Amino acid sequence: MSEKLTLANLRRDQLKEIDYENYTFSNCDLSSSNLSGISFTECIFNDCNLGLTKLTNTSFKGVQFNDCKLLALPFKDCNEFLMAVSFKNCVLDLSSFQGLKIKNSRFVDSILNEVDFTESNLTGSTFANCDLSKAVFNNTTLEKVDFRTSFNYILDPEHNKVRGAQFSRNDVAGLLTKYDIEIV
Numbered sequence: 001m002s003e004k005l006t007l008a009n010l011r012r013d014q015l016k017e018i019d020y021e022n023y024t025f026s027n028c029d030l031s032s033s034n035l036s037g038i039s040f041t042e043c044i045f046n047d048c049n050l051g052l053t054k055l056t057n058t059s060f061k062g063v064q065f066n067d068c069k070l071l072a073l074p075f076k077d078c079n080e081f082l083m084a085v086s087f088k089n090c091v092l093d094l095s096s097f098q099g100l101k102i103k104n105s106r107f108v109d110s111i112l113n114e115v116d117f118t119e120s121n122l123t124g125s126t127f128a129n130c131d132l133s134k135a136v137f138n139n140t141t142l143e144k145v146d147f148r149t150s151f152n153y154i155l156d157p158e159h160n161k162v163r164g165a166q167f168s169r170n171d172v173a174g175l176l177t178k179y180d181i182e183i184v
Contacts, residue, residue, distance in 0.1 A: 004044070031069075039079075060085050070095055076116075127153075 012033035051071035132153035
């Protein structure tokens with residue numbers, strides 16, 4: 001396996017339109033850039049800002065995002081072929097994964113306010129200690145998804161596939177919101 005190459009403190013005007021394999025991006029400000037058509041394979045993004053970035057036909061294969069700002073990213077526009085992503089301590093507010101098949105994804109210690117997961121397939125994924133306030137789950141496959149340590153989620157089991165999903169007792173109220181009942 002080849003050695004990881006590191007690009008640090010890169011700005012959007014310095015990013016080349018090439019395919020990146022085994023790169024680590026550290027402290028890069030790529031906000032509002034255009035990453036359309038670029039392929040990232042086995043890459044790591046540490047402390048990067050990719051907010052408001054265009055992702056039309058962008059490939060993320062085995063990509064890790066750590067401590068990144070990923071505001072309003074249209075992951076739904078990415079190339080879905082072999083897409084595999086994980087997020088740790090990231091802010092993904094207003095991003096969209098609509099319609100994507102991203103099984104076994106990991107979201108850890110992240111903020112996902114108003115993220116759209118409509119019609120996504122998240123089978124086997126983990127949401128560990130994530131804030132899912134106003135996240136949208138509609139016709140989403142959530143089978144075997146682990147929500148046990150996450151909070152502020154609201155989802156309707158009648159409009160999502162939840163067989164085998166795990167929830168904590170303390171936050172199970174998010175599954176009953178539509179019934180307008182009080183749990184004491």
